Every structure is written in structure tokens, then in C-alpha cells.
Amino acid sequence: DAKTTQPTSMDCAEGRAANLPCNHSTISGNEYVYWYRQIHSQGPQYIIHGLKNNETNEMASLIITEDRKSSTLILPHATLRDTAVYYCIVRAIGDKLIFGTGTRLQVFP
Amino acid sequence: EPEVTQTPSHQVTQMGQEVILRCVPISNHLYFYWYRQILGQKVEFLVSFYNNEISEKSEIFDDQFSVERPDGSNFTLKIRSTKLEDSAMYFCASSEARPGLGPQHFGDGTRLSIL
Numbered sequence: 061d062a063k064t065t066q067p068t069s070m071d072c073a074e075g076r077a078a079n080l081p082c083n084h085s086t087i088s089g090n091e092y093v094y095w096y097r098q099i100h101s102q103g104p105q106y107i108i109h110g111l112k113n114n115e116t117n118e119m120a121s122l123i124i125t126e127d128r129k130s131s132t133l134i135l136p137h138a139t140l141r142d143t144a145v146y147y148c149i150v151r152a153i154g155d156k157l158i159f160g161t162g163t164r165l166q167v168f169p
Numbered sequence: 170e171p172e173v174t175q176t177p178s179h180q181v182t183q184m185g186q187e188v189i190l191r192c193v194p195i196s197n198h199l200y201f202y203w204y205r206q207i208l209g210q211k212v213e214f215l216v217s218f219y220n221n222e223i224s225e226k227s228e229i230f231d232d233q234f235s236v237e238r239p240d241g242s243n244f245t246l247k248i249r250s251t252k253l254e255d256s257a258m259y260f261c262a263s264s265e266a267r268p269g270l271g272p273q274h275f276g277d278g279t280r281l282s283i284l
Contacts, residue, residue, distance in 0.1 A: 094272065098212070101206075101258060101278070101280075102277050102278070103173075103260045103262075103275035103276050103277045103278050104212060104260070104262075104275045105275070106272040106273070106274060106275075109272060147212075156202070156214040156217055156225060156227075157204075157212075157214065157262075157273060158214065159211050159212040159213070160211065161211060
């Protein structure tokens with residue numbers, strides 16, 4: 061079973077920041093937080109991952125709380141093409157990915 | 170940007186027939202995976218593969234399933250005798266040499282329809 065809890069759905073206005081929360085209160089010290097998204101029925105797309113420090117790349121920022129029990133994925137300027145299901149996954153090195161049901165993000169004009 | 174490619178995009182097969190799904194992982198990746206997603210359900214892990222052998226497999230990956238890396242570029246999933254419940258999207262993924270430190274990159278999948 062997935063070790064994360066995410067809201068079922070969220071809305072965001074185009075151009076605004078989308079902040080997607082994730083709870084992972086049972087995370088172990090060697091486990092990373094990964095974020096993927098799935099647009100329609102395409103393959104999951106890697107977004108970002110982190111261990112304990114905040115991370116940023118060209119797609120998003122990942123904010124991990126100091127106790128590592130929760131994190132937030134930030135899409136700074138959401139576009140209509142960011143409409144997708146977003147998965148927060150906790151994973152140790154070498155482990156398979158265990159997908160939950162994710163958060164369905166709807167970006168509206 | 171390098172990507173994982175899967176063929177065919179859609180495969181229709183009669184129940185009981187064998188099917189082979191093909192994947193070309195990213196060229197410098199050494200770890201390979203298959204996942205599946207039944208319509209409306211979660212993405213589920215099937216199998217991981219490294220150094221020409223299975224590293225881990227799920228309960229779904231029974232004797233009807235097999236994987237192979239027949240040459241330096243392809244990675245295949247074979248279902249020996251398909252069942253109706255094998256209808257799903259099948260995703261191939263690959264990751265860099267050091268397991269887990271690099272993310273898994275997915276292809277766009279093969280939609281398998283069993284009639």
C-alpha cells in the first residue's frame with residue numbers, strides 16, 4: 061500500500077501557483093519523496109524528488125518539512141497543460157514505485 | 170531529451186493468445202521495470218530487471234508473465250496465455266545505473282485489449 065496521503069482533487073486558476081500537499085508521517089530515514097504526474101492516460105512523468113532539503117527544478121519546487129512527515133509540491137505558474145493526476149510517492153533506494161490514487165489537479169482558465 | 174519508447178501503442182488480442190509488448194529504454198539506463206494500470210485503477214508494479222535477471226516481482230507477475238532483454242536495446246514483456254483481466258495499459262520504465270538515486274522514466278504505454 062502507498063505510504064502517503066493526498067487530497068483527492070484540487071482546483072487552481074491558470075497563472076497561479078498550485079500547492080499540492082502530501083502527508084507521509086511514517087517515512088523512514090532512507091526514503092525519498094518522489095512526485096510524478098499522469099496526464100490523461102499517458103505514462104507517469106517524473107517531476108522532482110528530495111530527501112530532506114527543499115528542491116527546485118524547471119518544472120516545480122518541493123518543500124519538505126523539517127520532520128519529513130509532509131511535503132508540498134509547488135507549480136509556480138500553473139497552465140492548462142498542468143491538469144493531471146499528481147502522485148506523491150515515498151521510496152527507498154532501489155525500491156519499486158508504489159502509486160496511490162494521487163491528487164487530480166484541475167487548472168481552469 | 171532521451172525517452173522510453175513502447176510499441177505497439179495499442180494491441181488487440183484474442184483470449185488465450187500470447188502477446189509480446191516491446192520497450193526501448195533510455196540508452197544508458199541499466200534498470201528496467203514494467204507496470205500496469207487497469208482502466209480507472211492505480212498504477213501497479215509488475216517486475217524489475219537488472220543484469221539480465223529479475224530483481225523483484227509482484228504477486229501479479231505469475232508464471233504467465235516473462236521478461237527478456239533479447240539484445241542491447243529492447244526490453245520485452247510476454248504474456249503467455251492472455252486472460253480478459255490482462256486488459257490494461259502496460260508501462261515500461263527505466264532508471265540510471267545506481268538504483269533509486271535516479272528517477273524512473275516511463276514510456277507512454279501499450280494499451281492491451283483482450284477479447
